[in-house]
Amino acid sequence: MFKKSWLSRVGIMVIAALMVEAISVVQYQSLKGIMEQDMNIRSRIAMGASADRIGHVLELTEATMNENMLDVRRSLLRPDSIFRAIQYTIDDNPHIINGCIAFVPNYYHSKGYYFEPTVFKSGDGYIYKQLGSISHDYTSNPAYRRVIDSGEAYWSDPYIYNTGEEHISLITYTCPLVDNDGILAGAIGLDMEVSWLGDTLNNRQKNTASFLLLLTGDGKLVAAPSASRASQADVDEAVRLIGQGMDISADKRLAIRSITMKREPHWQVAQVYYTDEIFAPIRKMRRQHMVLIALGLAILFFMIDRFARSERKLREATAEQARISGELSVARDIQQEMLPKVFPPNIYGTIVPAREVGGDIFDFYVRDGKLFFCVGDVTGKGVPAAMLMSVVHSLFRTFSSRIDSPSFIVREINSQVCRGNDSYMFVTCLVGCLDLYTGKLEYCNAGHDKPFLLTSSADIMPLRSNLPMGCFPDFEYEEESCVLEPGTSIFLYTDGLTEARNAYKQFFGRDRVKSVLDACLAKPDATPEMMVNSLLDAAKVFMDKVPQSDDLTMLLIKYQPGELVRDQITLANETEEVERLGEFIKDYCNTLGLDKKIVSGIRLALEESVVNVINYAYPEQEKGYVTIYADSNREEVRFTIVDSGVPFNPKSVLSADTTLDALNRPIGGLGVHLTRKLMDSISYCRKDGKNVLSLTKTIV
Amino acid sequence: MKTTIQETDDKIVAILSGELDTAAAQETEQALQPLLDSKGKDVVIDCTELEYIASSGLRILLAILKQAKSVGSRVILKNVNDVIRDVLELTGFVSIFEFE
Numbered sequence: 001m002f003k004k005s006w007l008s009r010v011g012i013m014v015i016a017a018l019m020v021e022a023i024s025v026v027q028y029q030s031l032k033g034i035m036e037q038d039m040n041i042r043s044r045i046a047m048g049a050s051a052d053r054i055g056h057v058l059e060l061t062e063a064t065m066n067e068n069m070l071d072v073r074r075s076l077l078r079p080d081s082i083f084r085a086i087q088y089t090i091d092d093n094p095h096i097i098n099g100c101i102a103f104v105p106n107y108y109h110s111k112g113y114y115f116e117p118t119v120f121k122s123g124d125g126y127i128y129k130q131l132g133s134i135s136h137d138y139t140s141n142p143a144y145r146r147v148i149d150s151g152e153a154y155w156s157d158p159y160i161y162n163t164g165e166e167h168i169s170l171i172t173y174t175c176p177l178v179d180n181d182g183i184l185a186g187a188i189g190l191d192m193e194v195s196w197l198g199d200t201l202n203n204r205q206k207n208t209a210s211f212l213l214l215l216t217g218d219g220k221l222v223a224a225p226s227a228s229r230a231s232q233a234d235v236d237e238a239v240r241l242i243g244q245g246m247d248i249s250a251d252k253r254l255a256i257r258s259i260t261m262k263r264e265p266h267w268q269v270a271q272v273y274y275t276d277e278i279f280a281p282i283r284k285m286r287r288q289h290m291v292l293i294a295l296g297l298a299i300l301f302f303m304i305d306r307f308a309r310s311e312r313k314l315r316e317a318t319a320e321q322a323r324i325s326g327e328l329s330v331a332r333d334i335q336q337e338m339l340p341k342v343f344p345p346n347i348y349g350t351i352v353p354a355r356e357v358g359g360d361i362f363d364f365y366v367r368d369g370k371l372f373f374c375v376g377d378v379t380g381k382g383v384p385a386a387m388l389m390s391v392v393h394s395l396f397r398t399f400s401s402r403i404d405s406p407s408f409i410v411r412e413i414n415s416q417v418c419r420g421n422d423s424y425m426f427v428t429c430l431v432g433c434l435d436l437y438t439g440k441l442e443y444c445n446a447g448h449d450k451p452f453l454l455t456s457s458a459d460i461m462p463l464r465s466n467l468p469m470g471c472f473p474d475f476e477y478e479e480e481s482c483v484l485e486p487g488t489s490i491f492l493y494t495d496g497l498t499e500a501r502n503a504y505k506q507f508f509g510r511d512r513v514k515s516v517l518d519a520c521l522a523k524p525d526a527t528p529e530m531m532v533n534s535l536l537d538a539a540k541v542f543m544d545k546v547p548q549s550d551d552l553t554m555l556l557i558k559y560q561p562g563e564l565v566r567d568q569i570t571l572a573n574e575t576e577e578v579e580r581l582g583e584f585i586k587d588y589c590n591t592l593g594l595d596k597k598i599v600s601g602i603r604l605a606l607e608e609s610v611v612n613v614i615n616y617a618y619p620e621q622e623k624g625y626v627t628i629y630a631d632s633n634r635e636e637v638r639f640t641i642v643d644s645g646v647p648f649n650p651k652s653v654l655s656a657d658t659t660l661d662a663l664n665r666p667i668g669g670l671g672v673h674l675t676r677k678l679m680d681s682i683s684y685c686r687k688d689g690k691n692v693l694s695l696t697k698t699i700v
Numbered sequence: 701m702k703t704t705i706q707e708t709d710d711k712i713v714a715i716l717s718g719e720l721d722t723a724a725a726q727e728t729e730q731a732l733q734p735l736l737d738s739k740g741k742d743v744v745i746d747c748t749e750l751e752y753i754a755s756s757g758l759r760i761l762l763a764i765l766k767q768a769k770s771v772g773s774r775v776i777l778k779n780v781n782d783v784i785r786d787v788l789e790l791t792g793f794v795s796i797f798e799f800e
């Protein structure tokens with residue numbers, strides 16, 4: 001995993017680097033393009049100016065020729081004055097170092113076949129020489145031939161001339177010489193030194209990044225700057241490149257621009273750039289870019305790394321959250337599993353948790369003709385509250401299965417909750433026990449919201465609050481009781497209902513609960529389920545879109561005992577009374593129309609239990625009584641045997657072993673065994689100094 | 701509760717009639733004293749008219765059975781109705797008595 005993410009990070013970096021580099025290259029190239037354009041314009045200007053200057057120099061030489069042509073022509077009449085005429089001519093122009101006239105052969109018979117009077121500048125003086133001879137056959141000179149043949153002036157290519165002291169670069173301007181008779185006498189040539197042109201061309205170029213060259217039309221070097229400006233190797237390289245026609249490339253070390261002079265002899269002016277120097281600024285800029293980019297990428301890498309790390313953490317956190325919420329949903333399922341899901345027509349309850357799991361609970365179940373129920377709320381929400389609530393739930397089930405008194409149930413749960421309650425979580429709870437035959441409701445409130453009693457209207461029950469469970473282990477929770485008339489209901493809830501808030505921070509409140517319940521009571525056929533759902537709907541409408549902040553729990557129990565048949569008898573603690581008991585049972589059961597066999601079984605069970613009381617509850621010779629209450633709702637029959645004798649729980653007695661053979665059987669112990677076998681459930685409690693034993697039998 | 705004892709050469713027959721509840725148990729136990737001295741004769745308890753029996757009645761039957769067994773006599777319950785038989789089954793008495 002680490003390696004993979006590292007690789008992907010490097011991948012991102014490489015892509016980023018390539019992108020930035022691409023941008024840099026494009027930028028560099030476009031800048032370079034702009035610079036090259038600029039260079040083209042500048043060099044065109046510079047080369048144009050140089051061409052003009054060179055043209056001017058050449059024009060001067062041509063002018064010198066023209067101005068002196070009349071004098072030279074005149075001098076032809078007197079051949080001895082020709083030298084002087086040439087001297088005057090070359091004297092007029094400091095660039096001209098030699099002048100000569102190559103006469104057509106035998107122009108002057110006196111001078112022989114070849115005649116070429118030449119004047120050299122030498123220091124402050126002049127040297128006159130006649131150069132023409134068989135060994136110096138100027139008639140074969142291309143320049144001479146060209147001028148004689150075409151009759152037009154001609155600029156020669158440059159050439160190296162040895163003065164005897166040094167080698168210098170010369171060019172020659174040659175014109176046809178026509179005498180006064182109109183006859184072509186020869187060619188007059190003026191040699192001009194051009195070595196200086198190179199420096200002259202370049203002395204205006206202050207920038208050392210380039211130099212100017214002068215070349216003939218076919219690429220022969222005419223003038224170059226001095227070695228201090230450009231090395232001979234660079235000049236040769238440039239000349240070679242121009243010869244190859246590569247004159248604009250900026251990719252090589254040397255970049256060259258050139259123009260051709262518009263006038264004769266159509267030389268080229270070339271500007272040679274050292275690209276290194278020309279592009280140095282943008283190369284420097286690019287180097288700086290590279291440094292900045294590298295720096296940027298390093299920062300980017302750091303950021304990506306940080307991002308990747310935090311993203312991984314986030315992903316881990318998300319996975320953790322998903323796991324927790326998965327577990328929470330399991331917890332919620334477990335919690336929901338424990339709640340009553342099947343409701344008889346007279347009871348309905350619901351929990352709407354605020355989070356995945358809640359700290360609310362409700363429960364109810366019937367044991368021995370009594371409905372045990374509870375509604376509770378743990379301080380706080382979420383998993384800790386739900387866990388504590390689950391504990392309270394199972395404690396309620398455990399204790400209420402063997403204790404009938406709600407206050408005792410609450411005391412037992414409280415002492416358990418207080419044990420190890422280091423986090424000081426409280427539980428408000430209301431535990432109740434409704435005798436389904438008598439309508440007697442016994443309840444104990446551990447700091448819970450006061451329930452509504454629903455008769456013809458909904459009213460808060462004025463009950464004692466006591467303390468929430470979890471405060472003091474020894475707190476004496478007090479029990480209260482009332483008797484419900486058939487048809488009345490009790491509505492229990494948690495503060496999630498009354499403290500549901502709307503967008504204006506208002507509470508739903510008891511008044512709204514009351515008005516919804518009153519509206520329901522006005523309808524004669526309103527069932528507990530309808531009433532609870534009406535309240536739930538009203539609460540939802542009230543909250544609108546405000547999220548539910550606390551668990552919302554409701555439980556509505558309607559006391560609907562059905563067709564009750566009740567009777568009772570009180571017997572003295574004398575064996576003879578058993579006969580009255582038998583008659584009582586038979587009469588009561590006959591009223592219910594029970595089968596003879598069932599009646600006999602019930603009678604036997606009751607007799608065994610009552611005889612036990614008669615024989616053992618009271619000390620010998622002491623008068624005592626036992627009262628038997630008979631209740632039935634046509635589905636089951638319940639007999640409650642109450643005496644004020646010594647505490648005795650028949651459930652704690654072991655059953656007789658009915659598998660032993662005759663000789664080994666004890667004489668007693670059969671009564672309890674028979675009672676257990678004959679009845680469907682037996683419960684015992686000690687209450688108000690009395691033994692209360694309930695025997696229940698289903699009769700449908 | 702009515703108890704009648706008829707003794708012949710080879711057996712003693714006790715006819716129980718009515719309801720043998722706890723109240724009647726003491727009186728019935730007295731009446732059935734001869735059965736505790738069976739002298740080797742088989743004991744037949746005619747339950748044709750016995751309608752009800754409580755555990756105190758069962759105790760009497762068990763005492764008779766134990767005594768008879770000790771002298772090698774048989775105890776036979778005769779014409780037991782369904783109600784009584786249920787009680788005998790619940791207590792496991794069906795496996796220790798003989799029925800006719």
